[in-house]
C-alpha cells in the first residue's frame with residue numbers, strides 16, 4: 645500500500661481527487677484496501693509525501709517526443725517478417741521488459757507474465773507446432789463432414805477461403821521455412837491466468853503494442869503473431885513445452901529481431917471512418 649507522510653502534506657487534496665477508487669482518507673493519513681495500486685496519488689503529490697509500494701519516488705523527466713515525431717514514428721512501424729541472423733542481446737530484452745512497468749492494465753490488475761524464447765530450437769519448435777496445430781484445426785472445420793454443416797450454421801466463416809489458405813499453409817510448411825516465426829531471433833509470449841470476463845487479452849495487446857513501439861526506437865522490428873496465440877490456446881502440449889503455467893493463456897505473441905528490410909514509403913492506407921456524436 646502507498647504510505648502518506650502526513651507531516652509534509654499540505655492537504656491540497658490532489659491525491660484524493662485523482663484517486664479512482666476513493667481509497668484515501670487524508671485526515672487520517674491512511675489508504676484503505678479499495679486501493680488498486682495505480683500510483684496516481686504518488687504521481688500527483690506536489691510535495692512528494694506519498695510513497696509507492698516500492699518506496700522510491702522517481703521524478704518524471706520531460707519527454708522529447710513531439711506530435712510530429714510520433715506521427716513519423718507510427719508511419720514507419722511496419723510488421724517485420726524478415727530478420728537478420730543477429731541475436732537480440734539480453735540487455736535489450738531486459739530493457740524492453742523493464743519498461744513494461746509503465747504500461748497500463750485493466751483495474752491495474754497487472755496479471756501478465758512474459759516468457760521469451762531465444763533458443764533457436766525453441767523457436768523452430770514453436771514455429772513447427774503452431775503450423776501443425778493450425779493446419780489440423782483448419783483441416784477439421786473444412787473436412788467433408790463438417791464443412792457442409794458449418795456452411796449452413798456459420799456462413800460468415802468463409803470456409804472456402806480457409807480451405808485455400810490451408811493448402812497454401814501446408815505447401816509452405818517445409819523444414820527450412822519459418823512461416824510463423826519468420827526466423828525471428830526472439831519470440832515474446834504475454835500470458836496470464838485465463839478468465840472468462842477478465843481483460844488480460846486487452847492488457848496483453850496493449851503491452852505488446854507499447855513494446856513494439858519501444859523496440860522500433862531501438863532499431864528493432866516486430867510482428868504480432870495471432871497464429872501463435874491461436875495455436876497455444878488449442879494445444880496444451882505446446883503450453884507445457886514452453887513453460888506456460890497451468891491455467892494461463894497466451895494472450896499475445898510478438899516476434900522481435902533486427903530487421904533485414906528497410907521501408908521507404910508509407911503504406912498508403914486510409915484513415916478509419918469516424919462519426920462524431
Ligand SMILES: Cc1cc2nc3c(=O)[nH]c(=O)nc-3n(C[C@H](O)[C@H](O)[C@H](O)COP(=O)(O)O)c2cc1C
Pocket residue numbers: 721722723724725867868869870871872911
Ligand atoms: C492482432 C494481430 C495479429 C497478427 N498476427 C500475425 C501473424 O500471425 N503473422 C503475421 O505475419 N502477421 C500478423 N499480424 C500482422 C498484420 O498482418 C499486419 O499488421 C498487417 O498486414 C499490416 O501490415 P503492417 O503492420 O506492416 O502495417 C498481426 C497483426 C495483429 C494486429
